[in-house]
Amino acid sequence: MNLAFYPGCSLEGMANDYARSIIAVFEKLDVGLVEIDDWTCCGATAAHSLSDAMSVVLPAKNLAAAEKMGLDIVSPCANCFNRLTYSRKMLSKNIYDVPWNVTGKSKVHDMTRFLAQPDMISQIKDNVLMPLKGLNLVSYYGCQMVRPPRITGFTDYENPRTMDHIAEALGANALDWSYKATCCGASIGLGRRDIQLTLSARLIQKARQTGAEAIIVSCPLCQANLDMVQTEKGSQKVPIFYFTELMRLAFEGKACSIKNFRMHLTDPGPLLRKKALID
């Protein structure tokens, strides 16, 4: 089985460790990833802020390219997934003029939900070399992946469980908490840093109160926000992992080097050594 891979702009820059871990993980699974040739930006929040039509037409290029390949799209970034799904839905109404050929036959999958399907979970369980025993973590989904439910198709948008299922398959201890889909501040930090710090710091604090030693995320912007807020003075230190990074750690066992985590601002080394998961 093959899927068209739409990485999104962040996975080339700030989140290129996420991209590397995804490729390493999918090599072990029975799914091939084919990167969409010459993909372009989905427009993110800025495109729909300026013009709703632009946010429908811009992602259509990637939908068209995936259709040419005859594959379904999988997107690791929450916002890209949301924009592509929205575009696909709006294009079916035929109200916008699109310069590319799009029929809407390629579906858009969110990576966490794709990997949380029962057959993928059993594949993940088969591949685990070193269970992440004793690692207490909370999963954080953010806004764009789950809301609005009529676009994303999440039925359990108040308590999404996809990443919890994956974490449990890896042998980690996924805790329940109330801030799974509370906003981290997104890109507002570039203009109003005070708002972003308040929102992100609250998430870190609540995760600590729940008893989590790490947070797993799937959105590159959420990871950057939650990681960067910890560079502030007096902040509690909680490593923020992409969920695929932990999958890679469990799949590769002791062969997984600490260098794979070097891009984190909050060093996860001490935690992983304490749990004897890395040398």
Next chain:
Amino acid sequence: MEQVTEKKDTYTPKEISATRRIIGDRGEYFLRSVEGETMANISACYQCERCTNACPVSIYMNINPHQVIRYVQLGWREELLRSTTIWVCLSCEMCTTYCPNDVDVAKTVNHLRNMAFRSTVPPAEKVLAVFHETFVKELQRFGRVNEFWLVGSLNSHPDVLKEKIKTGALKEELFLGLELLKKGKLKLIPHRSKEMKKIRDICLKETRGTI
């Protein structure tokens, strides 16, 4: 019934004080146009304030989300376009998701933001407005958005630069940028798409050459 029509006949604009506005003083034109373009079900709002309670940033807004819907019903366009609300909104869709009456609050706020970009009303949060414009400008340059170029381009905008030097945010961002560079999180040379012409045409058509 007769009494009501009588009242309407005797009513003159002079009797209204300057501080009080009449309900629906723009007829229902504004409500109908916004509702028609967004399909957001705005007239169904009964002011239960659930959107405001769900909003993570309502304390930073001068007009709360439930008030935005009421203002649209009343046709108060200028107040809405001048508000900080439309810029502070994170598009997290909490309001839309939790509305018991299926009012698409987030889409309404987004539509007002689109209107503000096309209007001559100066934005209440200058930096946030410039950020959105810069993002699309960068998209038009390469087809993909590169974080290093995006922040560089944003901070070299004269208004943003002045604001960030005043608040000291520029210094913090420079140190953070250096840290990110050391960690190898910044890609300095962006990738350029092959179909730039089509992308530029879309952006030009939708923004009408304003950015």
